[in-house]
Amino acid sequence: MNFADWEPIYQEILKDFGFDRSRDEHSAEILSESLKERSLSTQRLHKLLHQKSIIVCGNASSLKEELESVDVSNRMIIAADGATSVLLEHAILPDIVVTDLDGDMDDIISADRLGSVIVVHAHGDNIPAIKRYVPLLNHVIGSAQSTPLKNIYNFGGFTDGDRCVFMAHHFDAESVTLLGFDFEDAGVSPIKKKKLQWARRLIKMCEF
Numbered sequence: 001m002n003f004a005d006w007e008p009i010y011q012e013i014l015k016d017f018g019f020d021r022s023r024d025e026h027s028a029e030i031l032s033e034s035l036k037e038r039s040l041s042t043q044r045l046h047k048l049l050h051q052k053s054i055i056v057c058g059n060a061s062s063l064k065e066e067l068e069s070v071d072v073s074n075r076m077i078i079a080a081d082g083a084t085s086v087l088l089e090h091a092i093l094p095d096i097v098v099t100d101l102d103g104d105m106d107d108i109i110s111a112d113r114l115g116s117v118i119v120v121h122a123h124g125d126n127i128p129a130i131k132r133y134v135p136l137l138n139h140v141i142g143s144a145q146s147t148p149l150k151n152i153y154n155f156g157g158f159t160d161g162d163r164c165v166f167m168a169h170h171f172d173a174e175s176v177t178l179l180g181f182d183f184e185d186a187g188v189s190p191i192k193k194k195k196l197q198w199a200r201r202l203i204k205m206c207e208f
Contacts, residue, residue, distance in 0.1 A: 001169070019123075023124025024146040028122040031120060035134065049076060052076045055176075056078045058160075058181040062182060068090075077094045077096075081098065082103035084108050088107055088111065098119045098164045100120075120137070120142055158198055159202075
């Protein structure tokens with residue numbers, strides 16, 4: 001997604017949650033500095049996603065059961081953060097992990113070492129995690145929800161799950177199947193519930 005198209009949506013999100021755009025931008029700058037010249041090229045994402053059939057895995061409790069009933073072979077797998085752990089438990093290595101670094105970092109680091117591309121997202125609340133974990137990762141691409149930088153990309157999206165879908169859409173994936181998404185999860189906090197509603201709205205914007 002072009003940032004000019006994403007920015008009005010981003011501004012609406014900032015207003016709805018009371019987030020500080022300057023903190024998002026500061027976080028993106030820190031991630032950019034941490035990555036410097038070692039960021040992977042987006043050509044790597046293009047190769048993995050362009051005209052491919054994609055499965056995006058969220059971390060809802062239904063993911064384990066859905067993985068047992070869906071054939072994931074010959075599909076590109078994108079894990080939204082904590083879904084990485086469930087996939088590894090099922091001996092499935094995600095091709096891409098999209099994370100703001102609040103999932104199980106031991107599992108995400110393991111996925112990185114096994115060859116997964118880790119798309120690390122910068123926002124105002126994860127600066128300490130960026131400083132701690134990004135130097136430990138080898139196959140990294142940086143992303144932000146604010147203005148993109150030289151080595152920090154904005155493919156659109158807000159939560160880990162919908163950013164996976166926006167990224168697939170950005171690189172012209174052939175199709176996307178969602179596993180482990182529960183937009184009506186009653187067991188989450190009010191702010192998480194609001195994020196799930198935003199995720200559903202944003203995913204509907206991506207047509208395949």
